[in-house]
Structure formats: C-alpha cells, structure tokens
Amino acid sequence: MIKLPNRTAGKAGTSDLMGRVATQMGARGLTLRAAAESIGVGAATLEKHMAGEHVRSDSALKYRNWLEGRDTPRNVFVLTPRDAVVEEDARVALPTAPARPNLVVDIFSGCGGLSLGFDLLGDGRHFRTILAVDNQAAPIAVLNRNAAVMGHGSVGPGRQMDLTQFTNESEFLAFFMEHVASVENDPTISRRLDQLADGAFPRFRKAIDRADAAYIHDLNVARLTPSWRLACEGLDKAALGQTSVIGFHEQMRLPRTGVRPASLPAVLWGAPSTTPAALADAPPRALVRAMEQEWDVAVAGLSARKEASGRGQLTASARRVGAFVSLLESAAMQPMRAAWAAWRARRIELRAALFEDPAFAAELRSLYETTSPVSVLVGGPPCQGFSRIGRGKIRSLREAMVHVQGDAEAGDARNLLFRQYVMVLGALRPDVFLFENVQHFQSTVKTDGAEFQATEVLAEAIANMSDGAVSYGVSSRVLDASRHGVPQTRQRYFMSGVRVDGAQTEDQAEEILRLRRMAEVTLGEALAGLPQPDFVGGDTVRREGGEGVATVRGGPHGEDDFADWIRRAPPGGEVAEEVDGHIARSARADDAAFFALMGPGKRWMDYRADDAPTVQALRGVMDVLCALPKTALADLRAAAARAGQALPNAEDLDDLRGRVDGSLSLRLLLEQASEKLGAPHHLLTDTYLAKRDGHHGDWVARMDSGRPSKTMVSHMGKDTYGYVHPSAPRTISVREAARVQTFPDWFSFGDAALTDAFKMVGNAVPPLLSHGIAAKVAVVLAERRAARCTEDKRRAQV
Incomplete structure (x- = not known):
C-alpha cells in the first residue's frame, strides 16, 4: 500500500x-x-x-x-558555537603617536589587507608598512598602487618574492636592509651595508651577477642547437600550461621552456646583467652532482604524475605532463640540466659563504637594530592546505597524481610555509607579531605516515628560533569578523606574540586579540550606494571607456564604524566619489533566469526535497506503474485513452521514475527557467542534480541582504556562482566583494585582471578587523616604550 x-x-x-x-x-x-x-x-x-x-x-x-x-x-x-571570550564594548583610546611611525612588515601579504588596517591607524601616524612580500605580481602591483595613494613614496613597499628561497635569518635580513635603503632612498644605509665585513656584500652581489649571466648565456647557446629546436617543435604547447609543469619551472627557477632567448625568472638576488659570462667561477664538482640529483628527483616526481587516473580533463592533463617529461628526459635537455646544476651549485656556494659567516651576521644585525628595527610583523601563509575544502581538493588531485606538490611530513607543501614565517620572525625580532590563518589551522593534519598539530609545530618553531636569543609570550584565538563590524561571517585563527623583556607579555599578547564587540553589519548596508556594475565575459577589469568605474551615490551612511571606515578618505586625501573594480562576470541567460527564482540566502541544494512525503509517495506510485506487466500497462493506457488522456509508454515511464527523487523541486525550478528561455538549462543534468552538501552543494547560492555575508574566498577568481547578488539576477562585482571585505572605497584595483582581483580580495584579511587589532598593538607598543623609558631613567640614576 x-x-x-x-x-x-x-x-x-x-x-x-x-x-x-x-x-x-x-x-x-x-x-x-x-x-x-x-x-x-x-x-x-x-x-x-x-x-x-x-x-x-x-x-x-x-x-x-x-x-x-x-x-x-x-x-x-x-549556529556554530562561539568561544567564550571576553570582548570589550568601549572604543580603544589611542596613545600618543610615536615620533616616527612604527615599522611594519607584511609577509604573504596579498594586496595588503592585514597591513592596511595598521597603516590607516591615526591617519598613518602610528604605523607604516616598510616591506610587503608576496610571490604573485598582481597583488603586489595593487598594494604598491595604494601605498602611493597613502603617501608612502615613489618606491612602494611591495616586493614579489618567494620566501622559500631564503636559507636563513641572515639572508633575509640582508634582503630587508637592501630593500629599506631603496624605499627610504637612504644612501647612508646602502653605504654601511656595503662596508660590512670589509665589503663582503657588494663582492657577493657581483659574484651572483656573474653566475646568473653565465647561466643565461649557457641556456641561450643550448637553445640555438638544432636538436633543441626540433624537440620543442614536437612538444604539445598545451603541456607548458599544465599546473604541475608550471610548478616544476617555479620550483627549479627555470626560464619558460621554448626557443626564444631565455631570461632569468624572479629569483632571490637576481637582476638584469650584462656581465661577461666568462667571469663566472666554477662551483665544486661535489655540489654540482648534488644539484644534478636534485634535478633528477624533481623530474621523477613530475614523471609519476603522467600516470594519472581519472577521466576527461585529468586524462588529457596526464598526457600533456607525459609529453613534457619526455622532453626533460631527452638528449636535447641535457645541456640545460648541466647549466642549471652548475648555476644552482654556484649560487648555493656563494650564499652559504656570506650568510653563514657569524662575523657578517653580527655586523648586519647591528646595522638593522640601529637604523630600521621593525616593530610589528604580520602575515598569514597560504591557507589552502589547512582549510577543509583545500584538504579535500588536494586529496582528490593527489589520487589523480596530476597537480599537487606534496611533502612527506606535511602532506601539502604549502602547510610548511609557516616555518618561513618563523624564519622572518627570527630575523626581524619585532616587539609584536601577528599570525593569521584559517580557523582549521587548529586542526590535526593527517597525511601518509604523518600526523601533526599545526599550532603546536608553530609554537615549537617560535620557541626554538634564533637559538633562543629571543622569545615571545603568545596568545591565540579564533576571531569572527562579523562580531567586530565586518559584514561577513569570517572566522579566522590569530596568534599574537609580544617579545619577552621582563614585562607581562602573555597578558599583553592576550589583550591584543580582545577586540571591541561592534554592531552587526548586514550585506545590504555594505552594498549601499553602489549602482549596477559593468559586465565582462573575459578577465579584463577595465576596458576603454572606463568600464568598472562607478559613482557612489550616498554610500553606507550612519554613525557606525563600518560606514565611517568605507567612506573615509586616505591619509592626506579626499573622500572617493568614484570607485573602480565595480565589474562582474556576465551571467549566462539561463543562469540569470534561475538566479531570479532563488530566494535570499538560499543555496541551490536548499531546494532539494529528499525527505518530502509527497516525493516519496510519487516515487512509490511510479515504482508500481513501472512494475506492472505489459498487459496491465496496456489496459491502463487504453483506459486513459478513453478518458481523453495519454499514459506514457514503458520506456518513458521508467525515465520519468528516474526524475522523481529529492531533486524534483530543484528540477522544476530549472525547467521553469528553461521554459522562459526556450532551451534546456545547462544544470539540468543528472551529474549536477545529484550533488549534495559537501559535493558543491553551495556552488550556486544567493546572498541575503538582511544578514552578514558568508565568507569571501579566493575561489571567486574562478567563478562567483556562490555569490549571487541578493536582489539582482547576477553575481557580485569585485567592488562589492571588496566592500564586504571592508576595503575603503578609495582603495583601487587599477587594471588588475578580474580573476586576480577576485582572488586577492577573497584571500585578504578584512582591513577593518586588522584596524581593531592595530589599535591594541599601538597601546602595547606605547606601554613598552614607557616601560623602557622608566628603566632607562632608573639606570641613569643608579
């Protein structure tokens, strides 16, 4: 029955x-x-x-x-349970600004969301970012553009650099001092740096220059050979665009494979050179052999990925990777391998000779501490390895053996980037540090043969850095940005540290993360004043005619912190009447029709009805009809015909039965959108309709203007289907995402590509949140200055 x-x-x-x-x-x-x-x-x-x-x-x-x-x-x-934390209701009273702004270094900086909150405290009188490091060019260009707007000079603080290239604290400190001399346009610092250890640093730079010139010369000679040109002509050019092949080039610091003249990629201490190649010295043979082995190991790792499993795109990727591996293993590649091994060996030899020299390191530290000591280090290593979504994606790709560079200890090599954070911390030894990562950074990372607690590894690394020469009192907490004036439910792990010097550093570290509780800001308030955006189908933010530039009409208003923050002027500037980056991806016509049917705050999977009794009853009816003998079905068809109706045949009934499941209600909405367009919706496939929570169930989701937004993520660089505008049948623009992330309206994205702009916004720490932390750090630094002043007076009296 x-x-x-x-x-x-x-x-x-x-x-x-x-x-x-x-x-x-x-x-x-x-x-x-x-x-x-x-x-x-x-x-x-x-x-x-x-x-x-x-x-x-x-x-x-x-x-x-x-x-x-x-x-x-x-x-x-x-709702997710919140930690029982004590939060302040009173606004922080800023101390008197220092005579010179405290210097800030931002590593893994992106476009500078974390350091921006510091730079804007007290209109720039309390902090100034002197160095920001990221391994991508686009966010550094945006960061430097906005640093100029804030009056940070013609040489921006941003540097495109991969921190994994640094071998020790001394090397990073030398890089920092050379950078400071350039940013500050201070010839005195340059001169003193060049005088350390009887001119060791300029001799090192010249030797590195010769090694780089010799390497490029040898590569270009090899590229002129007929065997190389023939090998490149036979290579599937699409192979060079594979993620793992690009990763191989980046890992080995290789110029892009091809027949054109080679140029040195972004590499530590690298610079354009016309130095004669013959002046380069030969490295020790044993070190060259070690580098040849390193090359072979990297090639073997890449070779394993050509055995990828999977279908469709993964199969094509494996084939292309295999084509590139064949080139690497060919006779034509051997001169390239020899040139690379000699170059890398020479560089390692030169860097070790200088940066492992205790005398040079001691003089370098003295120069740093007497000229440009850093007060605050901030940064958050790339978090994909620790996020739940990231770990799942990494596992699936590792099974296909195509894209992911793994690490035996950490599973995903990106998980160990926080060790570079600790290396920089040991080099700069600031008064305060701030470490940020995803909430799940606290979780246990399990990999093949390894399991570790990331927070414990970080704490241990901090305790053991610099051979115990400096230590920090630390505190950590998960902060929800929506509780502190940010229109976004963004939960992130923060660790703060205050350098131990006899003060109550643990209490100060905890105080830094005890932020003022602020009124909740809704998405509707965040988007107020922005008109309809411009649309593109490609990845260009701005085209001729000023696409993406819009006039703000009113904007967020009221006396709340968010409105004041968004509409504030940059230091020494005026309130922005126009914004850029107000551009969104053009939605497909069928998607726009579906978006229009979705309610606020609804994911497309919310329209499933797996437990609905009506669906279950209909499925039962269809089961009975499909199980009828042919004679009984023929009788029913005849009865239906006499009543002027048509009963589907057995094949059509079976097809209809397959549609009666939990996705029926979602199917009906998509079919409704299809009818309006006169063509089937592209999501009306069994593959899409079978998705559930945890399997891209929130891939299509409409935002709700009456509550804070969900978390902005870097995936927006690929698509924004998870961020459908709360009232319009489209996805959000870069500027709207930036509003949610609390980038002020004057903050410019310039000519950044749409994909890059969305990615950098999604990766950023909300500047308004970091502004609240900066206020607490300013108080701690003022307390430390006062304590030092009191101690100096006491010693003088003694």
Missing part, C-alpha cells in the same frame, strides 16, 4: 489533540507546569490551548511529538 502524505495535518483535530494531551497528563500525573516543560511550550500557552484557543501548527507538532515519544528539534538552524 502506498502511503500518501497527510494534507490535513495541523489544520483540524485540535480539540481532539488537546484532549489526548490532557489524558496523557493525567496518566503521567503531571502538573500543568511540568507538562509544559516536558512538551517544550510555555505553561500559559498550554493552559490557553487546553481551554480551546487555536493551536498553531508549530505547537501542534510539539504536542504530537510528545504524545508519540519523539523529540522536537529546538533549533532548526544551529
């Missing part, structure tokens, strides 16, 4: 229901108050219902569940 859903439940039988409740109360010997508590309603409500007052459907459900011994869910929507 097929059980149909009860269409009258909750509409009738109220008096009978309350009679049953009264009978059960008597049987159990319950008082009115005890029964109300057990049922989950108020005592007064129960009394009214028993007296004959109308019973609403939600209360009726509680009564039925109680009578039948079922639990009634207390909350349908369960």
Whole structure:
C-alpha cells in the first residue's frame, strides 16, 4: 500500500489533540507546569490551548511529538558555537603617536589587507608598512598602487618574492636592509651595508651577477642547437600550461621552456646583467652532482604524475605532463640540466659563504637594530592546505597524481610555509607579531605516515628560533569578523606574540586579540550606494571607456564604524566619489533566469526535497506503474485513452521514475527557467542534480541582504556562482566583494585582471578587523616604550 502524505495535518483535530494531551497528563500525573516543560511550550500557552484557543501548527507538532515519544528539534538552524571570550564594548583610546611611525612588515601579504588596517591607524601616524612580500605580481602591483595613494613614496613597499628561497635569518635580513635603503632612498644605509665585513656584500652581489649571466648565456647557446629546436617543435604547447609543469619551472627557477632567448625568472638576488659570462667561477664538482640529483628527483616526481587516473580533463592533463617529461628526459635537455646544476651549485656556494659567516651576521644585525628595527610583523601563509575544502581538493588531485606538490611530513607543501614565517620572525625580532590563518589551522593534519598539530609545530618553531636569543609570550584565538563590524561571517585563527623583556607579555599578547564587540553589519548596508556594475565575459577589469568605474551615490551612511571606515578618505586625501573594480562576470541567460527564482540566502541544494512525503509517495506510485506487466500497462493506457488522456509508454515511464527523487523541486525550478528561455538549462543534468552538501552543494547560492555575508574566498577568481547578488539576477562585482571585505572605497584595483582581483580580495584579511587589532598593538607598543623609558631613567640614576 502506498502511503500518501497527510494534507490535513495541523489544520483540524485540535480539540481532539488537546484532549489526548490532557489524558496523557493525567496518566503521567503531571502538573500543568511540568507538562509544559516536558512538551517544550510555555505553561500559559498550554493552559490557553487546553481551554480551546487555536493551536498553531508549530505547537501542534510539539504536542504530537510528545504524545508519540519523539523529540522536537529546538533549533532548526544551529549556529556554530562561539568561544567564550571576553570582548570589550568601549572604543580603544589611542596613545600618543610615536615620533616616527612604527615599522611594519607584511609577509604573504596579498594586496595588503592585514597591513592596511595598521597603516590607516591615526591617519598613518602610528604605523607604516616598510616591506610587503608576496610571490604573485598582481597583488603586489595593487598594494604598491595604494601605498602611493597613502603617501608612502615613489618606491612602494611591495616586493614579489618567494620566501622559500631564503636559507636563513641572515639572508633575509640582508634582503630587508637592501630593500629599506631603496624605499627610504637612504644612501647612508646602502653605504654601511656595503662596508660590512670589509665589503663582503657588494663582492657577493657581483659574484651572483656573474653566475646568473653565465647561466643565461649557457641556456641561450643550448637553445640555438638544432636538436633543441626540433624537440620543442614536437612538444604539445598545451603541456607548458599544465599546473604541475608550471610548478616544476617555479620550483627549479627555470626560464619558460621554448626557443626564444631565455631570461632569468624572479629569483632571490637576481637582476638584469650584462656581465661577461666568462667571469663566472666554477662551483665544486661535489655540489654540482648534488644539484644534478636534485634535478633528477624533481623530474621523477613530475614523471609519476603522467600516470594519472581519472577521466576527461585529468586524462588529457596526464598526457600533456607525459609529453613534457619526455622532453626533460631527452638528449636535447641535457645541456640545460648541466647549466642549471652548475648555476644552482654556484649560487648555493656563494650564499652559504656570506650568510653563514657569524662575523657578517653580527655586523648586519647591528646595522638593522640601529637604523630600521621593525616593530610589528604580520602575515598569514597560504591557507589552502589547512582549510577543509583545500584538504579535500588536494586529496582528490593527489589520487589523480596530476597537480599537487606534496611533502612527506606535511602532506601539502604549502602547510610548511609557516616555518618561513618563523624564519622572518627570527630575523626581524619585532616587539609584536601577528599570525593569521584559517580557523582549521587548529586542526590535526593527517597525511601518509604523518600526523601533526599545526599550532603546536608553530609554537615549537617560535620557541626554538634564533637559538633562543629571543622569545615571545603568545596568545591565540579564533576571531569572527562579523562580531567586530565586518559584514561577513569570517572566522579566522590569530596568534599574537609580544617579545619577552621582563614585562607581562602573555597578558599583553592576550589583550591584543580582545577586540571591541561592534554592531552587526548586514550585506545590504555594505552594498549601499553602489549602482549596477559593468559586465565582462573575459578577465579584463577595465576596458576603454572606463568600464568598472562607478559613482557612489550616498554610500553606507550612519554613525557606525563600518560606514565611517568605507567612506573615509586616505591619509592626506579626499573622500572617493568614484570607485573602480565595480565589474562582474556576465551571467549566462539561463543562469540569470534561475538566479531570479532563488530566494535570499538560499543555496541551490536548499531546494532539494529528499525527505518530502509527497516525493516519496510519487516515487512509490511510479515504482508500481513501472512494475506492472505489459498487459496491465496496456489496459491502463487504453483506459486513459478513453478518458481523453495519454499514459506514457514503458520506456518513458521508467525515465520519468528516474526524475522523481529529492531533486524534483530543484528540477522544476530549472525547467521553469528553461521554459522562459526556450532551451534546456545547462544544470539540468543528472551529474549536477545529484550533488549534495559537501559535493558543491553551495556552488550556486544567493546572498541575503538582511544578514552578514558568508565568507569571501579566493575561489571567486574562478567563478562567483556562490555569490549571487541578493536582489539582482547576477553575481557580485569585485567592488562589492571588496566592500564586504571592508576595503575603503578609495582603495583601487587599477587594471588588475578580474580573476586576480577576485582572488586577492577573497584571500585578504578584512582591513577593518586588522584596524581593531592595530589599535591594541599601538597601546602595547606605547606601554613598552614607557616601560623602557622608566628603566632607562632608573639606570641613569643608579
């Protein structure tokens, strides 16, 4: 028998229901108050219902569940429990600004969201970012563009650099001092740097220059040979665009493979040179052999990926990787391999000779501490390896053996980038550091043969850095940006540290992360004043005619911190009347039609109805029809024909049965959108409709203007289907995402590509959140200055 859903439940039988409740109360010997508590309603409500007052459907459900011994869910929507933390309600009173702004270094900086909050404190009087490092060119270009707007000079603080290239603290410190001399345009620092250890540093730079010139010369000679040109002509050019092949070039610091003249990629201490190649010295043979072995290991790792499993794109990727591996293993590549091994060996020899010299290191540290000591180090290593989404993606790709560079200890090599953070911390030894990562940085990372707690590894690395010459009192906390004036439910792990010098550093470190609780800001407030954006189908933010530039009409208003922050002027500038980056991807016509049918705050998977009784009943009916013998089905078809109706044939019935499942309601919406367009929606496939939570179930989602946005993520660089505008049938623009991330309206994205702009916005720390942290850091630094001043006076009196 097929059980149909009860269409009258909750509409009738109220008096009978309350009679049953009264009978059960008597049987159990319950008082009115005890029964109300057990049922989950108020005592007064129960009394009214028993007296004959109308019973609403939600209360009726509680009564039925109680009578039948079922639990009634207390909350349908369960929020993530928050840590019990003490938060302030009062605004932080800023101390008197120092005579010169405290210097800040931002590593893994992106476009500078974390350091921007520091730079804007007190209109730039408290902090100044002197160095920002990222391995991507696009965010550094944006960072430097906005540093100029803030009056940071013609030479921006941003440097494109891969921190994994640094071997030790001394090498980073030398890089920093050379950078400071350039940014500050200070010839005195340059001269003193060149005088260290009887001119060791300029001799090192000249020797590195010769080694680089010799390497490029040897590569270009090899590229002119017929065998190389023939090998390149036979290579599938698409192979050079594979992620793992690009990663191989970056890992080995190789110029792009081809027949054109080679040029040195971004490499530490590298610079254009015309130095004669013949002046380069030969490195020790044993070191060259070690580098040849390093090359062979990297090639073997890449070779393993050509055995990828999977279908479609993964199979094509494996084939292309295999084509490039064949080139690497060819005779034509051997001169390239020899040139690379000699170059890398020579560089390692030169860098070790200088930066492992204790005398040079001591003089270098003295120069740093007397000229440009850094007060604050901030940064968050790339977090994909620690995020839940990232780990899942990495596992799936590792199974396909195509894209991911792994690490035996950490699983994903990016997980160990925080060790570079510790290396920089040991080099600069600032008064305060701030480390930021995803909330799941606290979780245990499990890999093949390894398991480690990331926070414990970080704490241990900090404790052991610099051979114990410096130590820090630390505190850590997960901060939810929506609790501190940011229109976004963004939870991130923060660790703060204060250098130990006899003060109560642990208390100060904890105080830094005890932020003021602020009123919740909704997405609607965040987007206020922005007109309709411009649209593109490619990846260009701005085209001729000023696409992406819009006039702000009113903007966020009120006396709250968010409105003041977004519409504030840059230091020494004026409030922005126009914004750039207000451009969104053009939606497909069928997607726009579907977006229009979605309600605020709804994911497309929210429209599934897997547990709906009607769907289950319909499925039962279809099961019966499909199981009928052919003769019975023929009789039904004849009866239907006599009634002027048509019953589908057996094949069509079976097809229809396959559509009656939890995706039926979603299918109906997509079909409705299809009818309006006269063509099937591209999501009307079994593959898409079978998706559930955890399997791209939130890939298409409409935002809700009445609450803070969900977390902005770097995936927006690929698509923004998870960020459908709360009222328009489109996805959000770069500027709208930037508003959610609290980048002020004057902050410019210039001519950054759409994909790069979305990615850097998604990766950023909300500047308004870091601004609150900066205020706490300013107080701590002022307290430390006062304590040092008091101690100096005491010593002078003694």
